[in-house]
Amino acid sequence: MSRIIKYVMFDILRNRFVIGYCLFIMLITFGLLGLEEGSSKSTLSLLNIVLLVVPLISVVFATIHFYNSYEFMELLLSQPVRRSTIIYSEYFGVSCSLSFAFAIGMGVPLIFLNQGLVSVYLLLSGIVLTFVFVSIALLGAVNSKDKARGIGTSLLLWFFFTAIYDGLVLLIMFSFSDYPIEKYLLAFISLNPIDLARVAILLQMDTAVLMGYTGAVFSEFFNSWEGLIFASGLLLLWAILPMLLTVRIFKRKDL
Amino acid sequence: MNLVKSKILFSLLLLPCFFFAETIHVGAGYKFKTIKSAISQSKINDTILIHKGYYQEGTILIEKPLTIVGQDYPTLDGLHKIEILSVKSDNVNISGLKLINSGKSDVYDLAAIRVYKNKNIKISGNILENNFFGIFLSKSDHCTITNNKLSSTEQNQNDSGNGIHLLYCNNIFIENNHITGHRDGIYFEFVTESLIQKNISEGNIRYGLHFMFSSNDVYQENTFRNNGAGVAVMFSYKVKMIKNHYEHNWGAASYGLLLKEIRDGEITGNTFEKNTIGLSMEGTTRIKVSHNNFLHNGWGIKICGGCDQGVVTKNNLIGNTFDVSSSGSTLSNDFTGNYWDKYLGYDLNKDGLGDTPFFPVTLSSLIMEQVPTSLLYLHSFVLDLIDQSEKLLPQLIPQNIVDKKPTLKKF
Numbered sequence: 316m317s318r319i320i321k322y323v324m325f326d327i328l329r330n331r332f333v334i335g336y337c338l339f340i341m342l343i344t345f346g347l348l349g350l351e352e353g354s355s356k357s358t359l360s361l362l363n364i365v366l367l368v369v370p371l372i373s374v375v376f377a378t379i380h381f382y383n384s385y386e387f388m389e390l391l392l393s394q395p396v397r398r399s400t401i402i403y404s405e406y407f408g409v410s411c412s413l414s415f416a417f418a419i420g421m422g423v424p425l426i427f428l429n430q431g432l433v434s435v436y437l438l439l440s441g442i443v444l445t446f447v448f449v450s451i452a453l454l455g456a457v458n459s460k461d462k463a464r465g466i467g468t469s470l471l472l473w474f475f476f477t478a479i480y481d482g483l484v485l486l487i488m489f490s491f492s493d494y495p496i497e498k499y500l501l502a503f504i505s506l507n508p509i510d511l512a513r514v515a516i517l518l519q520m521d522t523a524v525l526m527g528y529t530g531a532v533f534s535e536f537f538n539s540w541e542g543l544i545f546a547s548g549l550l551l552l553w554a555i556l557p558m559l560l561t562v563r564i565f566k567r568k569d570l
Numbered sequence: 571m572n573l574v575k576s577k578i579l580f581s582l583l584l585l586p587c588f589f590f591a592e593t594i595h596v597g598a599g600y601k602f603k604t605i606k607s608a609i610s611q612s613k614i615n616d617t618i619l620i621h622k623g624y625y626q627e628g629t630i631l632i633e634k635p636l637t638i639v640g641q642d643y644p645t646l647d648g649l650h651k652i653e654i655l656s657v658k659s660d661n662v663n664i665s666g667l668k669l670i671n672s673g674k675s676d677v678y679d680l681a682a683i684r685v686y687k688n689k690n691i692k693i694s695g696n697i698l699e700n701n702f703f704g705i706f707l708s709k710s711d712h713c714t715i716t717n718n719k720l721s722s723t724e725q726n727q728n729d730s731g732n733g734i735h736l737l738y739c740n741n742i743f744i745e746n747n748h749i750t751g752h753r754d755g756i757y758f759e760f761v762t763e764s765l766i767q768k769n770i771s772e773g774n775i776r777y778g779l780h781f782m783f784s785s786n787d788v789y790q791e792n793t794f795r796n797n798g799a800g801v802a803v804m805f806s807y808k809v810k811m812i813k814n815h816y817e818h819n820w821g822a823a824s825y826g827l828l829l830k831e832i833r834d835g836e837i838t839g840n841t842f843e844k845n846t847i848g849l850s851m852e853g854t855t856r857i858k859v860s861h862n863n864f865l866h867n868g869w870g871i872k873i874c875g876g877c878d879q880g881v882v883t884k885n886n887l888i889g890n891t892f893d894v895s896s897s898g899s900t901l902s903n904d905f906t907g908n909y910w911d912k913y914l915g916y917d918l919n920k921d922g923l924g925d926t927p928f929f930p931v932t933l934s935s936l937i938m939e940q941v942p943t944s945l946l947y948l949h950s951f952v953l954d955l956i957d958q959s960e961k962l963l964p965q966l967i968p969q970n971i972v973d974k975k976p977t978l979k980k981f
Contacts (some may be wrong), residue, residue: 359949363951365951392727463752477951478951481951489941492943502942504946514946515950517949524822524846525869527822528822529942529945
């Protein structure tokens with residue numbers, strides 16, 4: 316398996332797109348930090364990149380790459396290689412190379428211009444979100460043979476997690492605003508990897524005090540060991556579960 | 571004739587008191603070793619010069635007009651038991667002392683310097699450390715408190731007293747003091763016609779400055795930094811707040827300036843920087859807020875229902891997470907002619923004023939005001955989306971909080 320991962324990875328890393336992605340992130344990070352060094356405003360902008368751009372790129376790139384390497388996979392399948400090995404290699408190849416590009420792109424400027432716990436959280440969240448969304452994208456892609464439909468599904472999933480889901484939770488908040496729903500909210504928010512990452516990062520910043528009572532409840536939870544383990548466990552689950560489903564489907568799929 | 575003669579004679583007898591006011595030295599190498607003995611031997615208007623040293627004599631009572639001067643800050647220790655200086659006479663000057671460790675009590679308001687029902691008291695240039703109350707004036711008038719340094723290391727609000735505490739006073743002048751670590755930096759209750767200026771009040775447990783039932787006062791050019799909350803002005807009227815700095819009062823329920831049930835106030839030329847809430851208004855009437863800077867606060871101005879006839883004009887609102895937030899339809903408050911960094915309008919006729927109105931209350935801030943749990947969605951994509959769509963199709967944001975003539979340049 317490791318040999319196939321290596322092939323996939325080197326193939327992607329030589330790809331102009333990934334180099335462009337890395338440079339793009341680096342340029343933006345340098346720009347933002349250079350404009351307002353050390354201020355929370357630039358950190359908030361970086362947060363938005365991590366929460367919006369990284370999942371979007373991961374989703375789109377993973378889907379396109381899956382369809383483009385369809386023939387390569389078919390070729391491999393004519394060899395004595397297990398199907399799960401192939402799809403796992405695809406997954407790790409894409410997500411490792413993307414998160415590598417992200418880590419270099421954002422990590423280098425952060426090391427120079429903004430050292431601190433928040434930066435560590437930003438980097439880790441970006442990397443984990445890459446894995447999560449590549450896994451979600453593959454689940455979308457493996458379900459349909461049509462490329463356009465696959466990309467559509469993946470984009471829809473991305474949009475669901477960035478906006479629709481939050482809108483629904485907001486609706487629930489409105490309907491039950493008279494009840495103490497903080498604990499349930501914790502559950503709802505935990506079910507969305509993007510929210511989980513956002514809250515975890517915001518709680519490390521001084522904007523956290525603006526979040527009031529609910530923020531205090533969350534802060535207490537996320538700053539304890541149990542909370543930290545719970546949050547990272549959930550994010551890991553988000554990276555693993557869709558992938559397991561993908562493997563299941565891919566194994567039975569008529570290619 | 572006889573009466574006149576006796577009057578002259580009486581005045582002549584009194585003369586020495588005024589002309590021959592002596593200086594009495596207190597210290598290790600002098601005639602008087604204790605302050606108490608020096609005071610008992612002193613005459614009216616004498617100066618008692620206390621030399622460097624350590625004095626613990628229990629409560630020192632001052633019952634005649636005296637000038638008490640410390641040289642090189644002699645230390646008066648209250649041993650955490652008693653009130654250190656009790657002033658029960660008019661025309662007393664106290665300066666250059668170092669007063670430490672006054673007693674703490676749940677029953678009595680023990681202070682380092684306590685002034686009872688007097689006038690013309692001057693307290694200047696003292697250092698006060700670890701006292702319960704620092705300087706406590708009650709029912710006094712025409713006093714000045716200047717250039718003192720007050721500090722305390724008490725952590726618990728209930729075990730801590732106020733730095734400068736005034737009760738039923740008038741015509742008090744407080745300048746250039748530095749107060750830190752007390753419960754309230756400066757506390758006013760039923761104090762009128764007084765002026766507070768150029769003080770620094772920082773790191774106090776509750777408020778930097780606290781007004782209760784105090785009217786016709788002015789505070790200006792003070793700095794309130796890192797307090798539990800900056801300044802609270804409650805149940806008062808005609809208070810002028812000019813050119814103060816409210817900085818970094820940052821905590822879950824913290825604010826720069828809280829106005830509660832006050833009327834006819836004036837807030838001019840102040841800077842609110844990095845507070846959770848810059849200016850919080852509840853139940854105010856005819857408050858004028860002009861020429862202030864609201865910079866990088868969580869909420870610039872939080873205005874509750876029941877605020878009436880306020881005028882907010884010529885302010886700069888820059889970098890606040892929310893410029894104005896309101897719990898709903900506020901009564902008639904005028905928000906015309908401010909500079910908002912979030913304003914995206916244009917100025918075709920080049921008169922310096924934007925041609926489209928600006929609505930400072932965003933839908934997301936309205937949502938957060940009504941459902942505080944939604945603060946969890948701070949800085950999230952979905953709320954940005956909601957705000958943008960509300961800008962295109964305004965339906966829900968309060969139309970009466972509007973700046974019809976926002977300026978395009980900073981003041």
